[in-house]
Amino acid sequence: MLSYHYTPLLDSQAVKGIDITSRPWDLNDRIKSYAQPDSIMLDIGCGSAKKLLAFTNDFLKIIGLEPNDLMYTQAQKNIKSISNIFLIAGYAQQLPFKSESFDLVTEMLAPHDNAEVFRVLKPKGHAILEKTGEEDKKWLIDFFGQDRFYFKDCADRTKNFYIQDAKNIFSKVQFEEGSWKTVYTYDELIVLLEQAPIVKNFNKINDADILARIKKDYCKNGKVILTQQRYLLTVEK
Ligand SMILES: C[S@@+](CC[C@H](N)C(=O)[O-])C[C@H]1O[C@@H](n2cnc3c(N)ncnc32)[C@H](O)[C@@H]1O
Numbered sequence: 001m002l003s004y005h006y007t008p009l010l011d012s013q014a015v016k017g018i019d020i021t022s023r024p025w026d027l028n029d030r031i032k033s034y035a036q037p038d039s040i041m042l043d044i045g046c047g048s049a050k051k052l053l054a055f056t057n058d059f060l061k062i063i064g065l066e067p068n069d070l071m072y073t074q075a076q077k078n079i080k081s082i083s084n085i086f087l088i089a090g091y092a093q094q095l096p097f098k099s100e101s102f103d104l105v106t107e108m109l110a111p112h113d114n115a116e117v118f119r120v121l122k123p124k125g126h127a128i129l130e131k132t133g134e135e136d137k138k139w140l141i142d143f144f145g146q147d148r149f150y151f152k153d154c155a156d157r158t159k160n161f162y163i164q165d166a167k168n169i170f171s172k173v174q175f176e177e178g179s180w181k182t183v184y185t186y187d188e189l190i191v192l193l194e195q196a197p198i199v200k201n202f203n204k205i206n207d208a209d210i211l212a213r214i215k216k217d218y219c220k221n222g223k224v225i226l227t228q229q230r231y232l233l234t235v236e237k
Pocket of ligand 1: 006066
């Protein structure tokens with residue numbers, strides 16, 4: 001089911017870049033606002049689980065779900081000294097949990113399935129779902145052409161789809177969108193293109209001509225600026 005080879009390098013500074021404008025919301029604060037001393041959280045597609053470390057004191061128990069072996073192994077290392085974070089291997093489309101198990105379900109830039117999220121949430125439970133927006137890294141994607149865009153064929157990655165799909169299932173749906181700017185060195189941009197699912201079949205040798213044009217048109221003092229765009233759905237069962 002995994003169509004992209006995710007690696008723990010996705011967590012590197014090179015891939016994340018450096019924020020030069022402020023983010024539209026503080027995702028950690030949003031997640032913590034749903035925490036109670038006895039609440040249980042599930043994070044779908046937790047990757048290296050680094051982001052979960054921020055919540056250990058806020059939730060009774062946190063489960064990270066991750067299907068990718070490399071990510072899972074890295075996550076095991078990252079949580080080894082934490083007693084209330086647990087990892088389970090599995091997919092968003094078939095959550096390996098009993099119905100009504102969680103107070104909060106999160107998903108940060110990973111796939112999710114609303115019917116499955118609904119099923120595993122306790123009555124009146126909440127989910128916070130973070131998606132990459134359609135304008136995310138737009139000039140970069142346009143430079144390589146829509147045919148090379150990794151998610152070109154995923155018609156369900158639009159804002160309207162996310163909103164409607166959530167409204168079909170949950171009793172309350174709040175949608176927000178926001179963007180901020182991030183700076184990368186030219187070398188970091190190459191790492192980003194090699195590690196993140198942005199451009200299909202990216203290869204810095206084969207794509208040398210395109211990279212030369214990016215360097216000429218978009219690189220200032222050896223750096224490029226990208227716009228990051230996110231959608232945030234906060235839903236209640
Ligand atoms: C972009 S990474 C985000 C990781 C982490 N949530 C974060 O924000 O740092 C996407 C993660 O989703 C996982 N993933 C991909 N397909 C999945 C699926 N069908 N079900 C659950 N997780 C999936 C990948 O293995 C990867 O770890």
